[in-house]
Amino acid sequence: MNKTIEHPLKKYFRGEINYTTCPGCGNGIISQSILRAIDELGINFDDTAFVSGIGCSGWIPSPSFNTDVLHVTHGRSIAFATGLKLAAPQMKVIVSAGDGDTGSIGGNHLIHAARRNIDITVICVNNQIFGMTGGQVAPTTPYNSKTTTTPYGSIERPFDLSNLSIAAGATFVARWTTYQARPLKNSIKKAVLHKGFSFIEVISQCPVQYGKVIGMRNDAVRMLMNYKEKSVNIRKAKNMSEDELKGKFIVGELVEKKNIPELTDEIKRLRQEAKKR
């Protein structure tokens, strides 16, 4: 007798969708991590909204996730999510963005959302390259990388997006690679429950566009093993020198601050004050 076993996360998918990701893409691991986190938290999926922009990260929730999904312009997802969260503060608003979205075209929205401590979660898929448009240099691409727009090697220093968010005031920040799928899921759980702006950077493999930059073309497994080798937990990294950390990914929960005023709460307070006057 044939018995069909349904994937435990299937209930979260809209269905009838042809996936657009390349073979070996990290999007699948990140999708699972998000959905497993929500599943384990027991949150009603209808109470979550996803906002995404243009770039491969946009395809994680859109149109796949079977809940409210707003797929907007490149780089502006955090700004759309801000308006949505302010209008519907009861919702868990999760942004799926890329390193181009958050570190390049939409950098301003990232730092201001962090400063405001608005209760949204940004999951930043950092593949260190512009994947969808053909492998151009990103603001996160390591120095001296040869990409389609840096044939002589990139001459600009990359952004550390987690540190940027921390400096801008984010109150929960974690970084993992796609190799650490379980800790990633656990941090997403914390981020979703965290009252305030949470930022999770996921270093994710793009075997097609970034693989060729680092000599691992179309080899997702080697890229993941590379993440395993190069990852250093923040606890260990604290005792290491800058030289020792060169080329490493510092992973773990980097910041968790509680009791910082959150924007939607502040707005509720202003409404009360406006009534008194």
Add this chain to the structure above:
Amino acid sequence: MKNKKNIERKTDFIQGNIACAEGAIAAGCNFFAGYPITPASEIAHYMSRKMFEVEGTFIQTEDELAAIANIVGASWGGNKSMTATSGPGISLMLENIGLAVVTETPCVIVNVQRGGPSTGSPSVAFQGDMLQPKFGSHGEYQIIALAPSSPQEMFDFTVEAFNKAEKYRIPVFILADSLIGHMRERVDFPLDDEIILEERKKLKNYQGIHQKIFLDENVAPMPIFGEGLKANITGSTHKEDGFRNVSDPKIMDTAIKRLSNKILKHKEDIIAVEEKYLEDAEVAIFSYGLVYRAVLETVNIARNQGLKVGSFRPITIWPFPQEQVEELSKKVKTIIVCENNLGQMFPFVKAVANGQANVIFLPPETLGTLYHPEDILKVIKEVI
């Protein structure tokens, strides 16, 4: 029934920008996002106080790109939202205005126009952005834009802008200018029960992944976020259910045509024009916004001199009142187009008149200044 004659309407002597904010509040606006800019900032100042009094939200965003993004996000969250800016701000918003059009998101965008291009002359009244709502964002689309000519109309048209935005699920522009925005005049506020409000048609129940939430020429119901309606919203070319298809030209063709028809098929309901003394007129003056004030004065002077002159004023700039201008061109010999720019609406009037009437363009002597009625009269006398 209350006897309204015995109830005194509230009257105030206020700035156009404040009247605009009051109109928004009267229309039920409960979300304002904006970035400071001359000559529109007074709207934000006022809203920063008033929004919280009506249980709403005010946010001063990091830039104008965020302001339009915020109001679109808030609209999907079920709020009635608005932003106010001037030309430079609109230039920054244009990409996301296209997203608002294609995702069929109701919202109101106020442009208190100033001198341009670029930084231009921030406090000089100019009608330099008339084409921007319709042609500024890339692609092919229809939009609604209204041009007020007084603080009273800043109030009335803002209410109307919200109504049309809600009814047709579309961003609606108020195209004012710095003089209309800063002018102080008497404004009569309607009584609460005199304000008729349109509310958006909302999707009530989730109807499966292929539920029809877009591309209905008679406006599809909007799935508000947070109500279990599993809204599937994208700026990519999509079908009625929101699923994208970016490779099939037929689907793009359907999407663009239906989006356009959603507005064009309802032109009769959307378009408003004001005609004065046109019954026997040989010459009509086409003007809008601030310029209309000088034109009306001129027409009155001309009539006193026995000249057969009338005024045609589009209240709705977009969609362009094509049929009305065509009718006009059949009635009169000459149409004089007066606008405070180098002829932005003029080509549209001329194209529609199509030789049936002589169409002349007459800018003010100095751009950014008021017309002198005698200058307009001089041209009238030349053509009559």
